[in-house]
Amino acid sequence: MAASVSLFASPHSWIESDAVAQCHQVAALDGMEHVAGMPDLHPGKGAPIGAAMLSSVLYPLLVGSDIGCGIAVFPIALKKPVPEKLAARFPDLDVPVAPEPGEDIPAGYTDGLGTVGRGNHFVELARVQTAFAERAGLRERDLVLIVHSGSRGLGERILREHTEVHGAGPAADPETYLKAHDEAVRWGSLNRRLLAERVALALGAEPAEPIVDQCHNLVEVVDGSKYLHRKGAAPGDGKDVLIAGTRGTPSYVVATHAGREAGWSVAHGAGRKMSRADALKRGKAKHTVEELRRTPVGSYVVCGDRQLLFEEAPTAYKRIEQVIADLVTHGLATPVAVTVPVVTYKTAEPKRRR
Template sequence: MLYLNQGVELSEPSLFFTGKIPQDSLVFVSCGEAYIGQLKADQPATVSSTSTEASASTADSTTSGVDKANESDINKNGIDLEDLEISASISILAKKSHVDPDANTQLNRTAMLPGMRRVVGQPDLHPGNQYPIGATFITQKLIYPALIGNDIGCGMAVYKTRLSSNIKPQKIVDKLHNLEGRWTEGDPEEFLNSKMKATDAISTHLDQLGTLGGGNHFAEFVVLEQLVDEELCNKYDLNESNTYLIVHSGSRKVGQSVLEHSNKVLAPSKGDHQKLQGIMADSEAGRTYLRQHDQACDWALVNRELIAQRVLTRLNAEEDAVKILDIWHNNVESKTIESIDGTRACWIHRKGAAPSDRGLVVIPGSRGHFSYLVMPHGDQEKNGFSLAHGAGRLLPRAKALQKRPLASKQASISALQTTSLGSSVICENNDLLFEEQPDAYKEITDIIDDLGPFVKVVAVLRPICTYKMRKENRT
C-alpha cells in the first residue's frame, strides 16, 4: 500500500505517471498495514516552512496535492474518482501577520482532498480543532461539511443606531447585564416564522434564538473613529455622530445538528469519523445537506437580527435602527469561476472567511482594538473571493488561560473589563474573559495591511462597549 504525506492513500500507483504528483513527494510503502503515523506540527507537508517567519513569507506561493482517499469510502458516496481533479493550488495571504505552522499543516492537508482546486489562507489564518480557520476552499462537484464546521451561518451584522456617539460606556454597561437566555419578551417561533420558512428540525432550537453563544461571539457598540473614504461613507450614511452595533453570532445548535446529520451519512461506522469525506453536491445526500445548510444560514441571520433587537431594546434604541450589512463567514456556496481552467461551476467553502463579492465587509479587531469597514476592489480570484473575518487567534484558548495570574485574580479581571481604548467589556464568565483577552489575537493592522491589494478601507471603528455571554449559557 502506498501513502502520501498525512496518510493520504494512493489506491492507483499509475497516478505517478500522470504528472499530477510532485516529483519530490514523500511516499510511504507498507505491506498492507494502515497508516497510523502523523507528521509533526513543525514539519508541514508542502508550502510551509519549519519557522514562523518562513511560513508568513509563503504568500501567493503554490503547490500541488493528491488525495485518492479510500476508494471504497469514496465509491460508497457515489463519487467518480476519474471525474475529479486531484490537484489544488495553495495561497497564503499573510505577509505581516503571524501564521502558526500548525495552520499551514492543516491547510496543506485540505489541498489533498478529491475535487479541491484552490485553497487560500487568509491573513487571520490559525489552527482549528482539525481544519484551519481563516481559510477558503474551492472545490468542484464535491462539498465538505466538515470544512465549514458546526457553526453554519456564523457571521457579522452591523446596525446604525440613533444613539449618540457621545454616549457613556457605563450607561450601556448598566443596561446590558443578564441579557442572554431564552427570549421572553416575545414569541421566538412567531419571530422566526416572520423572517423565514421554519422547519421542524429548526424549531426544536427556539430557546437559543436571539442568543450569542460562546467563544469569540459578541455584541459590540462602536463609533466611527475615522472616515477614510468619504464617498462610500456618504453612500452608506455613515457618520461620526451615531453609535453602531456589531453582532457576531451563528446558528447555535441548529448548525450542530446539521453537521451531525451529515456525519452520520458520510461515516456510519465509528472508525470512519476521523476521515474528512466529501459529498457529491448533486447527489441526494448533497442536496439534503445544502438544503439544511441554507436553513441554518437563514436561522443564523435571524438570530443576529433578534440579538440586535434585544440589545437595542434595553437602551430604548430599537426604533430607527438600520442594518448596514449582514454577512456569513462560515458557509458554502456555488459560484461560476472563469479563471480556473475555463468556466467551471465551483463550490466556495468559507471557514472564518468573509465574502469579498457581496459589498461592504466589517473586519473586527480583538476587543479593545479598532475594527475596520472595508470595500473589496479589484480581481478577487487570487484571494478566493474572500477576506479575513477578524484578527485571528494568536494564542490557543488554553495558553491564553495560562496567562491568568494566580495572584490578584480579581484585580486582573477588573483590568480586562476596561480596554486600552477606554471601552468597557461585559463578560460574566471569567475564563472566557481571559481566553478572549486582546493579547490572544493577532494585530488587526497587520491583517488589514495584508489585505491591501484586495480592499480599500472605508472607515475605522472604535469600540465603546463589548458584550460577551453569561457564564451559565456557555457552550
C-alpha cells in the first residue's frame, strides 16, 4: 500500500503534474510512510524537489548529490553602499581557497573549498526592506549576505559511491551512509561561512557569524528509527529560515511551525517554473544579456556565464509571494522579514578572472 501524500499549495499555485506524479512514485517505495509536497514543488532527477519524505527505509537518492545544500544569512555593515561599485568588488568565487593550517575540514575534502557552484547557487548582498519584528538581529534597511551553496563534489562522491552499487535502492548500511552524509552537511555549512567571509572582506567589511543557517538537502532520524528525507525542503520545526526568491524578487525570512503532516518542513525557495532548456529558449526571445544583468528591483547580477543568466532568469521561477502565502495559509510559517537584492553573484566575469 502506497504512503499518503499531502500537497501544501493552493489552486492558484503553479505545480506541474510531473512533480505530483513523482511524489506518488516515491510514496510507492518500500517503507515509505508519508510524502509532503511544498508550494515550491517541481520535478527533479529521480525524486521531487520541494518535498519531505518520511520512511522506515533510508534512500540516498531522495536526498540527492548536493547533500548539505542550504541557505545562510550573515549581517554585513557597509558605509554608503553603491550597488554598481560593490558588484565590481565581488571576488571570483569559482576559485577555491586553501584551508588554514590545522583547520577542521569535514572528511578532509578540500576540492572546491570556498566556491559557490553553478545552477541555482548564489551569494547575494541584500537589504532588509521590511522587518515585521526585530528578529534574529534584522532591522529595516540593514544589509545582509545571503549564501546558497552545498557540499560541492563531496556530496556528489557520496551519492555516486552508493548508486554505483545499489542504484536507486536503499542504503545497505544506513549508519555508514549517515556518517558520510553528516560530514557533507558540516562541509556545506563551513563552505557558506567561507563564502560569506570572502565576500565581506572583499567589500571592506568584517566577517560575521550567521544569524540563519539551515540545510534543505539532508536526511534526519526522527521518532527513533524513521528517516525524514528533505529534498529542497527546509526544516520547519521552529527554526527561522530564509526562503529565497529570485535575483529580481524579494526573499523572506520566516518563523516556522510545521507539523508532522508537512514533514516538519517548509519550502526552500520560489521553485522552478520552467526547465533550464525552456528558460534558455524563451529568455533569448524576450531579453538581452544586458537586460538580465539589471533586475526589476534595480539590483545588479554578476554572472559571466550567459547561458546561466537565461536559465536562472526570474521568469523561470514561481512567484515567491504565492509560495509564502501558501505556507501562511497552511499554518506552516510566518514572515518576519523581507530582503531585496542589491547584488547577486552567480559566476565571475571572464575579464575579471585571475
